[in-house]
Amino acid sequence: MTASDAYVVGTGSALPGPPVDNAELARHFPVNAEWIERFIGTRTRHFAVDLATGEQRTGLAELAATAAGQALAKAGVEPDEVSFVVLGTASPDSLMPATVNLAADILGIDRVPTFQLQSGCAGAVQALETAMALLSPDRPLGLVIGGDVCAKHMDLRRGLGKLPPSELVNYAIFGDGAGAAVLSAQPAPGALAVRHVLNRFTGLGRPPGQVINWYGAAGRADGEQPVVEDYKAIEARVPVMAGEILWELLDRTGWDAGTISYLLPPQLSGVMTPRIVKELGLPGTVEVSVVAEVGNNGNALPFLQLDRLAEMVRPGERAVAVAVESSKWLKAGFTLEGV
Amino acid sequence: MTASDAYVVGTGSALPGPPVDNAELARHFPVNAEWIERFIGTRTRHFAVDLATGEQRTGLAELAATAAGQALAKAGVEPDEVSFVVLGTASPDSLMPATVNLAADILGIDRVPTFQLQSGCAGAVQALETAMALLSPDRPLGLVIGGDVCAKHMDLRRGLGKLPPSELVNYAIFGDGAGAAVLSAQPAPGALAVRHVLNRFTGLGRPPGQVINWYGAAGRADGEQPVVEDYKAIEARVPVMAGEILWELLDRTGWDAGTISYLLPPQLSGVMTPRIVKELGLPGTVEVSVVAEVGNNGNALPFLQLDRLAEMVRPGERAVAVAVESSKWLKAGFTLEGV
Numbered sequence: 001m002t003a004s005d006a007y008v009v010g011t012g013s014a015l016p017g018p019p020v021d022n023a024e025l026a027r028h029f030p031v032n033a034e035w036i037e038r039f040i041g042t043r044t045r046h047f048a049v050d051l052a053t054g055e056q057r058t059g060l061a062e063l064a065a066t067a068a069g070q071a072l073a074k075a076g077v078e079p080d081e082v083s084f085v086v087l088g089t090a091s092p093d094s095l096m097p098a099t100v101n102l103a104a105d106i107l108g109i110d111r112v113p114t115f116q117l118q119s120g121c122a123g124a125v126q127a128l129e130t131a132m133a134l135l136s137p138d139r140p141l142g143l144v145i146g147g148d149v150c151a152k153h154m155d156l157r158r159g160l161g162k163l164p165p166s167e168l169v170n171y172a173i174f175g176d177g178a179g180a181a182v183l184s185a186q187p188a189p190g191a192l193a194v195r196h197v198l199n200r201f202t203g204l205g206r207p208p209g210q211v212i213n214w215y216g217a218a219g220r221a222d223g224e225q226p227v228v229e230d231y232k233a234i235e236a237r238v239p240v241m242a243g244e245i246l247w248e249l250l251d252r253t254g255w256d257a258g259t260i261s262y263l264l265p266p267q268l269s270g271v272m273t274p275r276i277v278k279e280l281g282l283p284g285t286v287e288v289s290v291v292a293e294v295g296n297n298g299n300a301l302p303f304l305q306l307d308r309l310a311e312m313v314r315p316g317e318r319a320v321a322v323a324v325e326s327s328k329w330l331k332a333g334f335t336l337e338g339v
Numbered sequence: 340m341t342a343s344d345a346y347v348v349g350t351g352s353a354l355p356g357p358p359v360d361n362a363e364l365a366r367h368f369p370v371n372a373e374w375i376e377r378f379i380g381t382r383t384r385h386f387a388v389d390l391a392t393g394e395q396r397t398g399l400a401e402l403a404a405t406a407a408g409q410a411l412a413k414a415g416v417e418p419d420e421v422s423f424v425v426l427g428t429a430s431p432d433s434l435m436p437a438t439v440n441l442a443a444d445i446l447g448i449d450r451v452p453t454f455q456l457q458s459g460c461a462g463a464v465q466a467l468e469t470a471m472a473l474l475s476p477d478r479p480l481g482l483v484i485g486g487d488v489c490a491k492h493m494d495l496r497r498g499l500g501k502l503p504p505s506e507l508v509n510y511a512i513f514g515d516g517a518g519a520a521v522l523s524a525q526p527a528p529g530a531l532a533v534r535h536v537l538n539r540f541t542g543l544g545r546p547p548g549q550v551i552n553w554y555g556a557a558g559r560a561d562g563e564q565p566v567v568e569d570y571k572a573i574e575a576r577v578p579v580m581a582g583e584i585l586w587e588l589l590d591r592t593g594w595d596a597g598t599i600s601y602l603l604p605p606q607l608s609g610v611m612t613p614r615i616v617k618e619l620g621l622p623g624t625v626e627v628s629v630v631a632e633v634g635n636n637g638n639a640l641p642f643l644q645l646d647r648l649a650e651m652v653r654p655g656e657r658a659v660a661v662a663v664e665s666s667k668w669l670k671a672g673f674t675l676e677g678v
Binding site: 085090091092094095096097098101102104105108109110111112113114115116117118119120126129130133134150151152153154155156167199200201202203204205208210211212213214215216217218219220226227325327328330 | 429441449457458489493538544553555556664666667669
């Protein structure tokens with residue numbers, strides 16, 4: 001959708017614990033640090049679980065509230081001025097209550113509509129679009145959050161040596177974190193105007209590229225794998241989809257590629273992202289990436305990129321963000337302009 | 340929010356398998372049919388799991404697609420005319436892909452934005468509000484779906500005799516199903532105009548009334564209960580909240596209570612719902628309830644009520660729907676008028 005009156009007026013980030021580098025990862029899991037450097041390219045990530053003790057030190061609600069608190073502070077907005085809250089996540093703390101409400105509780109926000117979108121990387125962009133649609137003269141300030149915590153899928157008790165490589169690799173790829181943005185119907189100095197947002201399901205008839213299961217009281221069915229990825233399909237399709245998203249976004253926004261200052265590319269891994277950036281071919285742009293330092297923390301990523309972008313962008317400068325969710329092949333992205 | 344140009348132009352329902360009455364329930368679980376009749380008041384419900392064999396015969400994606408297909412057919416809308424899809428659920432088939440995309444896949448819908456809201460009963464109303472916000476001249480037709488499937492929490496393998504009564508009662512209260520509505524920016528004969536929608540988090544500082552957990556690869560923590568309800572808090576607070584929602588909705592819509600023809604009350608159980616209706620005190624209205632026949636199937640309920648209402652309402656007649664989510668005390672509801 002196109003909106004001439006939605007502005008990012010504050011951003012925030014939250015990452016649990018100290019960064020975990022590949023050498024430390026290799027001390028806890030049967031993985032090879034050099035192999036990770038070369039084939040995943042992610043140098044550090046943050047986990048809600050303390051690998052040394054197995055204790056979970058924080059949840060998504062706390063991370064979301066921390067990132068949101070930072071965004072509100074930067075925007076100079078009090079919690080009771082927020083008109084609504086939207087959270088995007090693939091890994092809620094529980095199925096009910098929705099984590100967005102627990103985050104609101106921590107922030108001291110009450111008596112406003114809350115929405116939580118279930119999705120992977122595209123969820124952050126869905127949250128942004130939902131917030132833009134909800135902005136109105138009666139609801140001038142939206143709090144938008146994205147985050148993921150993979151603690152429930154980190155099985156530190158099982159014999160990790162018995163895990164297949166396809167499961168072990170997830171410990172090297174993924175990470176935990178949250179990011180947030182305050183969206184306003186009014187511009188402010190240093191704000192980012194949101195020019196166009198794209199969200200599109202393109203998976204008709206296509207098998208999922210990523211499946212993440214959950215289990216209830218009945219437990220896991222025999223032989224069911226909690227996290228399944230089709231890495232070949234991801235490697236083949238994501239760069240193509242990223243290109244399609246980029247060019248459609250520029251076309252819809254009416255921007256020439258030569259006028260773009262910043263590119264926020266899909267954040268799959270430290271190896272995949274540079275490959276995609278190269279294929280996208282926008283040589284004059286500054287790449288804004290975080291995945292090599294924070295890992296793939298899903299719905300947090302676009303907000304972490306936005307948080308970094310907000311420190312650099314000057315009035316009139318243009319940025320394009322591209323996100324791909326391989327689960328059921330969702331295209332997502334948005335265009336921004338410094339005001 | 341208030342919208343003068345959002346119309347429900349088609350509705351649909353889907354319930355898995357044959358109705359399961361209390362006598363049959365008592366054959367599979369250590370529950371007493373007469374006790375259920377008297378204290379829960381729910382006579383039948385539908386389950387995605389065949390109690391006799393333990394096999395799951397359908398999932399949320401299939402139910403959502405069936406209900407949506409019905410709604411589209413009634414609206415005379417082809418799947419490729421749909422501008423976007425919004426699904427509300429507390430029990431997605433998997434965490435990724437979001438079930439809304441699998442439902443779109445079954446329906447043959449492609450290349451549109453899809454959104455999935457994570458919530459309990461209030462999720463259906465959140466989905467409706469999100470869809471209304473997304474409606475625009477470029478996006479004139481939204482497909483809105485709500486549904487829940489409790490199969491993953493139906494533990495038929497464990498010794499059921501050992502379950503505490505607080506867990507056993509869930510088998511009598513809950514059920515599975517989905518409902519759907521086609522939302523249009525244009526009126527049509529027999530349509531329902533949506534006059535006002537209310538969604539509000541009111542749980543600041545209040546402990547949750549209902550918690551539903553999920554588990555990943557790491558499994559369930561020792562002693563953790565999958566579904567926890569504070570029935571005393573629910574019994575005490577839900578009727579009060581229902582009254583507050585009703586009167587605020589009427590006030591915001593500018594309607595006098597005496598002009599209301601239909602009441603769609605909260606659908607907790609066959610015993611709780613009549614109690615709430617009595618306390619709400621709208622003697623001239625027709626109650627539109629489904630819970631005694633379908634059980635508490637969460638996000639499906641408001642759509643199933645809407646599906647029933649659509650068959651009765653005549654031009655100019657007014658209806659009020661009230662929903663309460665006790666998880667973190669969410670208020671929800673909407674007002675409708677026959678056109």
